[in-house]
Amino acid sequence: MYEGPVQALIDELGRLPGVGPKSAQRLAFHLLGVERTDAERLAGAILAAARDVHFCRRCFNVAAAEECRICRDAKRDEAVLCVVAEPRDVQAIEKTGEFRGRYHVLGGLIVPIDGITPDKLHIAELIRRLGEEPVTEVVIALNPTVDGETTASYLRRQLADLDVSVTRIASGLPVGGDLEYADQITLGRAFAGRTSM
Amino acid sequence: MYEGPVQALIDELGRLPGVGPKSAQRLAFHLLGVERTDAERLAGAILAAARDVHFCRRCFNVAAAEECRICRDAKRDEAVLCVVAEPRDVQAIEKTGEFRGRYHVLGGLIVPIDGITPDKLHIAELIRRLGEEPVTEVVIALNPTVDGETTASYLRRQLADLDVSVTRIASGLPVGGDLEYADQITLGRAFAGRTSM
Numbered sequence: 001m002y003e004g005p006v007q008a009l010i011d012e013l014g015r016l017p018g019v020g021p022k023s024a025q026r027l028a029f030h031l032l033g034v035e036r037t038d039a040e041r042l043a044g045a046i047l048a049a050a051r052d053v054h055f056c057r058r059c060f061n062v063a064a065a066e067e068c069r070i071c072r073d074a075k076r077d078e079a080v081l082c083v084v085a086e087p088r089d090v091q092a093i094e095k096t097g098e099f100r101g102r103y104h105v106l107g108g109l110i111v112p113i114d115g116i117t118p119d120k121l122h123i124a125e126l127i128r129r130l131g132e133e134p135v136t137e138v139v140i141a142l143n144p145t146v147d148g149e150t151t152a153s154y155l156r157r158q159l160a161d162l163d164v165s166v167t168r169i170a171s172g173l174p175v176g177g178d179l180e181y182a183d184q185i186t187l188g189r190a191f192a193g194r195t196s197m
Numbered sequence: 198m199y200e201g202p203v204q205a206l207i208d209e210l211g212r213l214p215g216v217g218p219k220s221a222q223r224l225a226f227h228l229l230g231v232e233r234t235d236a237e238r239l240a241g242a243i244l245a246a247a248r249d250v251h252f253c254r255r256c257f258n259v260a261a262a263e264e265c266r267i268c269r270d271a272k273r274d275e276a277v278l279c280v281v282a283e284p285r286d287v288q289a290i291e292k293t294g295e296f297r298g299r300y301h302v303l304g305g306l307i308v309p310i311d312g313i314t315p316d317k318l319h320i321a322e323l324i325r326r327l328g329e330e331p332v333t334e335v336v337i338a339l340n341p342t343v344d345g346e347t348t349a350s351y352l353r354r355q356l357a358d359l360d361v362s363v364t365r366i367a368s369g370l371p372v373g374g375d376l377e378y379a380d381q382i383t384l385g386r387a388f389a390g391r392t393s394m
Contacts, residue, residue, distance in 0.1 A: 002288060003261040005242070005249045012242040015235070017227050018220070022378070025285055030214050031243060032250055032259060038212070039247035043240040045202070045209040046228060050236035052202045053229055062229060064200040088222055091199060 060105040060122045062087045070102060077101045082139045083155065085109050093141060104129065109147040110154055118154060130162055140168040257302040257319045259284045267299060274298045279336045280352065282306050286376050290338060293385040301326065306344040307351055315351060327359055336391055337365040340376045364391040
């Protein structure tokens with residue numbers, strides 16, 4: 001055991017996901033070695049984020065105000081709503097510059113074995129939004145994994161009776177990928193989703 | 198780019214060693230998702246460490262007071278001084294329970310190509326200590342790597358004219374390995390089997 005404040009720092013860093021005891025020690029000694037102002041800036045960023053960052057009351061993206069930057073942006077197309085699992089998915093889609101609509105962040109995927117049932121996600125809020133906002137298309141952009149497929153199927157059933165078209169982002173070969181090394185399911189999807197050119 | 202405080206947190210976390218942009222994002226969203234008190238405890242531990250942890254004025258180990266716990270401990274054998282590169286090496290050796298003397302932390306290894314010349318390390322302070330304290334044996338416990346060997350050779354030459362026997366830990370540590378990652382038994386054996394140099 002190190003002396004009090006050193007061990008306390010190692011313990012706290014070790015609670016972060018993916019940070020084991022050795023990494024926590026390495027990070028702690030890094031922080032002990034940098035300028036005190038650098039350590040204070042990191043601590044300040046953590047405190048500011050804990051204090052100022054909320055989830056957007058409308059779409060559940062991270063937000064520094066009551067609503068996130070995208071929900072506040074009047075230039076976004078309010079007819080198209082993209083459903084994602086996590087705020088970082090919003091970020092990934094924004095980077096493409098291909099989407100000008102708004103988002104709805106579920107806060108995860110349905111995984112019953114982990115206790116994540118539909119009522120734990122922001123699905124009721126999604127359905128409420130569809131009744132209040134002039135949305136004509138819901139684009140489902142969930143990971144093409146078992147949990148993502150489960151959640152997408154559930155959403156499709158929930159949205160079936162509403163007056164919106166439900167689409168999902170294409171699954172297929174990644175750009176720059178190699179047909180020879182693609183797995184069978186991906187290649188099968190790429191065939192099923194072929195488009196005219 | 199995320200909204201202000203989120204991006205600031207990601208940027209600060211990304212400055213940590215071994216934390217790339219994706220890891221920084223993952224850690225940031227973890228911190229945004231935990232209880233606010235948990236985030237505050239981490240920030241508090243960083244601030245407390247930056248404020249309260251110094252380097253022992255005698256041995257340059259990490260210390261919460263002017264001198265570290267080991268230097269303050271009157272029961273330690275002041276005749277044997279163990280020279281290590283980093284505070285975490287002190288920790289690794291303490292865990293073996295094989296050593297009851299005191300330490301001297303160099304603060305690194307001699308690596309001229311990186312600008313780490315002997316004057317950048319606490320070598321002058323080591324020689325001063327040997328003049329002031331009743332040390333009869335100096336145990337060199339540096340990594341058995343090129344940099345460690347270089348530093349050990351330099352120390353042996355510097356200490357040659359002094360009235361102390363110079364030993365080094367030897368058997369047990371695999372060549373090219375890292376002292377920090379050695380298991381306790383191996384490191385303990387290395388201590389028991391130290392040889393004169």
